[in-house]
Amino acid sequence: MSSSAKDFATVEQDANLESPLRRVAYEAGMMLGLEATRDEQGYHRRRLTRQQYWLHGAGTLAGMAVSIDPDAAEDPDTDMTVRVLVGPGFGIDGLGREVLVHEPYCVNLGEWLAAQGETALHDGFDAGESRLWLRVSVRYQDCPVAAQPVLARKLNMSTDPVQPSRIADGVLLEIQPELPPAGEPGYRPWQAHGPLADAPEGLTDAEQATLAAAEAESEAAGRLMNLHARLLHALDDGVSPQTVADRLHESARLLLARIAIETTSLSHIVVNPSRISVNNLVRPFLVTPGQLAHLAR
Structure with a gap:
């Protein structure tokens, strides 16, 4: 199986949020094979990713x-070597997987x-504003390492067969041409699922009365009860994301920043810091109890 096929298999497995997890039931005298050890690892790993997906959401x-780098230039019309940098950090991607960038990464923007x-850049070009928009994102990716010899599965193989003995946690950083979304998007507590309905749906008379009582109590209580009412039917279409296979990677991506490059034409883009702006605050952030306690001081 190729590395891309293995990566898709991992994403597809992590996007399956509705299948009950199974752990290995060890008993004396039971013969266990490779499938059992993989199930044991998968059970604990997917319990963690599901908890992070449902309870914490995606974010930095x-x-x-x-x-x-560089971030300034004297002459805005000079084509320069500009690098896009992503610093170290930690977050959770769109499928609840931890992403750890342990060292800085960079790419030459002009070469990219x-x-x-x-043709590829056209998806991010705004001719009216004379800007090319790029999205920088990150997601978890398996990183096979420590190859070791294994028994050959085919006869007369020209090379000694090897397989990775470890799967390291890795990340995939991507730059994609994409226009910023128009308007304010709806509230999406889970990135791989659609936004919540704007108003509660399918409430009984008793539930409507409970909601009305909360709204009469205080604005804060009413807003919280309204949100709970909207969450009641948020998963009526299924627990797993309603996403076609070729869009699973999109569900996993965590937005880091949007880059705008001033240009009137895609055929000649002047790469110069004076023409480039970076907005990191369009990304989602994770809010921890410690942060809330600090703000409440």
Whole structure:
């Protein structure tokens, strides 16, 4: 299985949020094989990712700041070598997996733009504003390491067969041309699922009365009860994301920043810090009890 196929298999498994998890029932004298050890690992791993997906959501906890280097230039019309940098940090991606960027990463922006071509960049070009918009995102990705020899599965193989003996936690940083969303998006407590309904649906008379009583008590109590009422039927279409297979990777991506490059044409983009702006605050952030306690002082 290729690395891309293995990556898709991991994403597909992590996006399955409705299948009950199974742990291995160890008994004396029971013969256990490779499937049992994988099930044992998968049970604990997926319990953690599901908890993080449902209870915490996707977002940055700290770091992973996107910047450009250099960040200024004397002549705005000079084509320069500009690098896009992503600093160290920690967060949770769109499927509840931890993402740890343990060291800075960078890419040459001019070389990246040249490698894309005009057709690919068109998805992020706003001709009216004369801007090219890029989205920087991150998600978890398996990283097979420590290859070791294994028994051959086919006869007369030209090379000695090896398989990775460990799967390290890795990250995939991506830059994609994409226009910013128009308007204010609806509230999405879970990134791989659709937004909540704007108003509660399907409430009984008793539930309507409870909601009305909370709204009469105070504005805060009414807003909280309204949110709970909207969450009642949030998963009526299914617990797993209603996403086609080729969009699963999109559900997993965690937005880090949006980059705007001033340009009137995609055929000649002047890469210059004076023409580039980076907005890190469009990303979702994780809010911890410690943060709330600090703000309440």
